[in-house]
Amino acid sequence: MAEFCRLDKLLPWKKSSIRVKVYRRRETEDSEGNPAMDFILADKYGKKIHATVSHQYFHRFKRDLPEDQWREITNVHVSDQNWNHPTHMLARHQYMITLDGPTGVRPIPSLRDSHMFDFTDFNQVITRVVDAAYPIDLTGVVGYIGKLQPTELDNEEKTCIPFHLKDHRNQEIYCVAYGQLAPDFNIQRRSFTQADTVICVLSEWRVTFHNGEVLVTGEGGLARIFINPWIEERDVMRHRFLHPDVEEPQDNNSVAGSSSAVIC
Template sequence: MSSNASCNLLKDVKPFKTGWRVRVKMLHSWKQNFGGETLECILADETGGKIHASCKRSQMFRVQRGLPIGEWRFVENFTVSQAGGQYRPTNLQYKMTISGETVISKSDLQNNNHFLDLASYEDIIEGKLNPYFLIDVIGEIFDMRTIQTVKVKNEDRKRVVFRLRDTNGNDMECCLWGRFTELIESHLQENEGKLIICLIRFAKISYYKGNIQITNAFDASLVTLNPEMQEAVDFKERLLQALLPLAIVENKPAYKAVKQQAEDWDDVQVCSISEILVAVEIHKIESQTAPVSLIESGSSIFSAGEVSKFDPNSQNSAEDVTTPFSKRKDNDDLPDVTSASKKLCTDTIKPEKTKTE
């Protein structure tokens, strides 16, 4: 078939025939072994529509070679069946199966779109999203807890729990397991003191002790820390704009530090967003009362209690803010609970009940 022949969109493919022809980009693939080893894939077309594709072990090498990650390819002569399983990488009703009859050929299309479909924190928290569909989510990491090793099905597995925050001040709990825990542990050791943006693709919405929690869905999920894609850059800019209004903190050390970080994100160590919010509140208090400086001159590091949601219009917001203190020796015994990038220790525990993926 000619490479110029028309293609179908993924939303249009249905089980009644095998002569479909689509142009797709491979977004992610992983091996799975449930009753036989298979290669699972997530493909996207030019509109951002996605489909879950699969092939048996006998076709793995051919598919991996023919459908490299991030490249566009034509795929034709495949079967389509009803999507099954408790958790699905896409919200399409159908799943593609690649067999020996399937033809994969190159495409000249150049499109670097990552086809992110970032879920709204409000929709997640309010339970508006179907928990059986995997989602994309991005946020700033804070309130990082100690990495733990727990027993799951008689095997030791690492997990880390933290909270993710969006640009509107909403936050929710996140729990990552296995290799994703090791990824975060390594990143924190190399980037201590810096803000960390976390992107989780194909994440699972779950419930733990009655609360919403984001977690990874086995190897179907992808985790990237401080990603460089445009969507992540835009998120960082919105985060700074939302939490550091120029009119409030233009002359404050915290603002200067974060403004510098916005220009050179990777090389500047700055305080966490929670600590910056404290600086904002102090400046507001000083502006409304006698100018008493609580911020050490020339310092851009503050410590404060956890700030889950910042409401600048709240009458109680100023009263609820913990006063920052400078990093002097006489304060070494006071805990710093806000930074997401402090060096973490690892505990081994054996709880009576553990949460599995």
């Protein structure tokens, strides 16, 4: 019987077996233009790791590892060389996983019902303490929202929409949604009123720097926007924002892990 390892206990250059949730996945291409796939896998402790599949096994793991499902995965190869994107990691883990022919996959029941966001403090972003090589999760109150407009990104014309996200200390971060995230967010904004306190979660977004300014950007793919998600942090954030001088509520009846609106 296989012995299953926590993600934070994995060691490189050996075969291991894990029990994880397929947190996110995206289709991509290898250097020769063949189809490939990247995954973000998460265990019940909330630790995440980047896993990759080459084109030889693309169709198999696309079928066997659907997003949001829990899987028992045996004989995974753990590597300390993030050769795919060495300066643009997909998960905050020192190693990565390669899925190949000997890898086995079996469905298992959910091991954790709550969400797996790992929120970064605004101050870490503003002071540039955060490592820009890794994606981050943020939650805050939506402030200013700009207009949907075309822009050029990586020599490709895309739509974008700028907006501000504010925390309970009134610190603001300038954010930009690109690609399909932009028009989808623009549709959601039509339901907002000036009196609304709209809580937003940015999941798997990137910290970038432009003309000396700090930006947080999402370009689709793995990045998502959640509007007023049904998680405990939503009510804590709203309470902090509306009542900055009052202690946080102790009881919370929110349902962790679901959301009222998600843009992905």
